[in-house]
Amino acid sequence: MTKISILGCGWLGLPLAKRLIEKGNSVNGSTTSENKLPILKGAGINPFLVALESESISESINAFLAESEILIIDIPPKLRAVNPDSEKKVFVEKIKNLIPFVENSSVKKVLFVSSTSVYGDQNDLITEETNPNPETESGKQLFLAENLLRKNQNFETTILRFGGLIGEDRHPVTSLSGKENLANADAPVNLIHQNDCISIIEEIIDQSKWNDAFNAVAPFHPTREDYYTQKAAEQKLPLPQFSPEKSNIKKVISSDKIGTVLNYKFRLEDY
Structure with a gap:
């Protein structure tokens, strides 16, 4: 049995924790909402209320990390403030604040959930060998946080960069439905389903693939117009209208690296 701490038991972290417990692992899970503590406990997770800030961290952090071999960091940057300048480097500072506690804990492996936004909108086929060039503040801070963790010699870090997240209860088509003059009709989609996210994390842990980086996007890249029009029709939603530009x-x-290194096959039927 491996003891694993998941920082951020939200949309992805909670079902991931449940899957890891099903496989016989012991899981500590964090939330910033006191109301979610009973939900975590009811799922078999050891629940902790952990608030990670740029200048402070909850006293429960040591207990949350105690005796764990693996830490999964799955917290979003959340940089959509009214004044973006006030949010500059806040996420990076949170990770800086967390690292000393990880160093002083039993954690030897860290899996950091990042995003393909670190690559910006380069007009290329993007692989793990592509030099990141983030354009958004979120992408910039994720890339800085990646580097902080990877250069630390006290633990081994694997970076997992997800594309656009979708699932049964989360799909961009619901917000695009019925809208007009949408841009980038012919841009390819780069999506990943929650089920694949969880399974890939399982494989990284099971195969002990540390000190590495993986892009995680389904090998399925229709245009935005084709894909979202089809999905809206399937869900009987008003069709989105795209600009012809x-x-x-x-x-x-x-x-491809996930296929060759992890021997992983995506569940394309979910898309």
């Missing part, structure tokens, strides 16, 4: 975004994220 051509896009210069041709970015396709390759997940």
Whole structure:
């Protein structure tokens, strides 16, 4: 049995924790909401109320990390403030604040959930060898946080960069439905389903693939117009209307490394 701490038991972290427990692991899970503590406990998770801030961290952090061999960090940057300048480097500072506690704990392996936004909108086939060039503040801070963790010699870090997240209860088509003049009609989609997210994390742990980086995007890249029009029709939603103007975004994220290194096959039927 491996003891694993998951920082952030939200949309992905909670079902991930349940899957890891099903496989015989012991899981500590964190939340920032006191109301969620009974939910975590009811799922068999050891629940902890942990608030990670740029200048402070909850006293429960030591107990949350205690005796764990693996730490999974799955917290979003959340940089959509009214004044973006006030949010500069806040996420990075949170990770800086967390690292000394990880160093002083039993944790030897860290899995950091990042995003393909670290690559920006380069018009290329993107692989793990592509130099990141983030354009958004969120992407910039994720990349800085990745580097902070990877250069630390006290633990081994694997970076997992997910594409756009979808699931049974989460899909971009619900917000695009019925809208008009949407941009980038011919841009390829780079998506990953929650089920694949969880399974890939399982494989990284089971195969002990540390000190590495993986892009995680389904090998399925129809245009935005084709894909979201089809999904809206399937869900009987008003169809989105796209601008006929051509896009210069041709970015396709390759997940070939996941196939070759982890021998992982995506569940394309979920898409």
